[in-house]
Amino acid sequence: MSFEEKTMKTEKIYEGKMLNLRIDTVELPDKKYSKREIVEHPGAVAIVPITEEGEVILVKQYRKAVEKELLEIPAGKLEIGEEPRETAIRELKEETGFSSAKIEYITEFYTSAGFTNEKMHLFLATELTEGAAEPEKDEYIEVIKLDLETLIDKVLKGEILDSKTIIGALIAKNHFENKENN
């Protein structure tokens, strides 16, 4: 059974710096037409950087879209022609100052597939070396370290509001538990 929706018409509404918006007119399986509002996004990476001591390097930053400061794992958009792994190395350094001798691909997911194609590539970064952060000119970031266990507690208490950070923390926990069991 396939429910694929055929594009009958595409209307470009906006082409911007970070995202584009288009409306697709699609043909449904019953041959009727419907509209889909789609936000085009270049994709992004997120990194769970963990020190030898089991601390996660997090960033706190103001997010205008939600009018709140959020505690998040480091992340950033893919630049044109950039491989996710390169983006992960670059963003980790820019946002936190840390470099990693071991960046492992963990998984990837769509942040909100109902309206955007944004795909998030998740990495685990260990064997860290501290250096100076190099934030972009419109980024104001505070680096915060938290034990993985403390972060997981916060996730389970609903204190972490950022989806990629919830996923990164819970998957990192499983990753380390599986390693211990093998």
Place this chain on the structure above:
Amino acid sequence: MSFEEKTMKTEKIYEGKMLNLRIDTVELPDKKYSKREIVEHPGAVAIVPITEEGEVILVKQYRKAVEKELLEIPAGKLEIGEEPRETAIRELKEETGFSSAKIEYITEFYTSAGFTNEKMHLFLATELTEGAAEPEKDEYIEVIKLDLETLIDKVLKGEILDSKTIIGALIAKNHFENKENN
């Protein structure tokens, strides 16, 4: 330390059925201006419905934004004036046919706070009764049941591509483990 960004100007680009797009000109902490492209979304709910036998009720549907069929927990947008719990009850019934005698609020999170205010409210639904699904006219949905353990395996293998489903599965697992320990 506060990095709050003051809105100096707002430009409405698009007002749609499911989302709006606006561009805010903001004042940064160094008093310089920058632009933020923001997708306004009414918010949504997602439900982890689990049967007495430990099976999770999932839905498979085509997502035009990513041009793929995704396996997801049931979910849906908040209607105007609707409480998240009501939306959860309504969407569970519409998409899967199941009713729940026990809907518990689990947590909430932002799907992609870098560009959208979409907030997802997550519920756990147990004590289920099966009935007929009532999908909306432009929704084509297949109901699929998977053991929670099988779903977690798929999450850890990177086979689940939908962020709310990854979060729902991992948090439900922790929820049940904590119950067993108490």
